[in-house]
Amino acid sequence: MPAILLGRLVLREITRSEGRYTGEPRARLGFGLGWAGTQVYTLVLLYVIGATSEPVALVVLGAGVVAGLAIAIGSSAAGAPQPFATAARASRQAPWVIYPAIAGLLGVGLAGFITKRSADERTRLEALAACEQARRGANEALEAASFDRARSHLQEARRTCVEGAALQEVARAEADADAREREAIQRRAEEEAARKERERAEEERERAEEARRRAEREQKAAARFKDVAPVIARHLQVASAMATQRRWEDAKAALSQAEFALNEFRGTDVQRSERCAAFLAHVVRLWPDVDAGLEQIRQRREDEERRRQELREAAEERLQQMREAAEERRQASLRVQCCDGTLSPSCLCGRSSYRGCCSRHGGVCGCED
Structure with missing residues (x-):
């Protein structure tokens, strides 16, 4: 928008200057680029909105059709109403602005409508696939007698299924799950009662057998x-x-x-x-x-x-x-041995003093072996 406004102001100044100002080609280029950018941004925004909202896409498409019809009527009919004639003159004065805009509205509206329809169809197909998968999982869980898992799959199916027939099928499956669960509970109760009855019978048989064996033991013990x-x-x-x-x-x-x-x-x-x-x-x-x-x-x-x-x-x-x-007596009876190897004839080892013993034989060196 600033490029459009400034471009118009510059072109107006150049026109009023009577040749004193130059640069008209560049001003027209800026003006044209401003219009082109504005149209592009506007069309992109309309496409984004139209791709998420089908009514907006139809409004944009209708606007492009109405604008094209107005220009066509204003250009072909001599006595066309004033708005149609004005639109035809504007298209002749600025065809590089009007016709791209009309073509962009038509293209954006149609593209947004198709995109939205494609997204809706893809979402619907995904929901159908999720619905079918949830119903299949519920059926498998019912066959396996896993009722909690079956109810979880049925809740998912109720959330994803959008068609009336599928919802009716889900309702029937829920009723079937409740009926099967009641039957399973009753069957388990009957099996539990039968098991307890068998256990009681087995205990009675064991007690009777134990009483019989005890009686036999008592008889054997009495005889023994x-x-x-x-x-x-x-x-x-x-x-x-x-x-x-x-x-x-x-x-x-x-x-x-x-x-x-x-x-x-x-x-x-x-x-x-x-x-x-x-x-x-x-x-x-x-x-x-x-x-x-x-x-x-x-x-x-x-x-x-x-x-x-x-x-x-x-x-x-x-x-x-x-x-x-x-040992003491033996030691006392031993003779003293002199240092020259001879034995004293009169001194024994048991005496307290060896004075005078071996005085001529080198002294006392011990007792005889």
């Missing part, structure tokens, strides 16, 4: 106890006799055998029988006396071992003393 009861009684009798005689180790051996035989019946009904209870009471009654007797034996043996150890130590000490005394 009938066989070993005399042996247990004999062991207890021997243990009591050995305890009376203070033969505690023999009493322990017999009592241990009786207790080992009774351990076989622990946890059975035999253990609660009168005879087995009497045996166990007898064992419990004997063990403290046996343990006390064994403790006395252990203490006595420790005392005897300690005394033997003391006697051994005393004997070793006396033997050591005897050895030392013998």
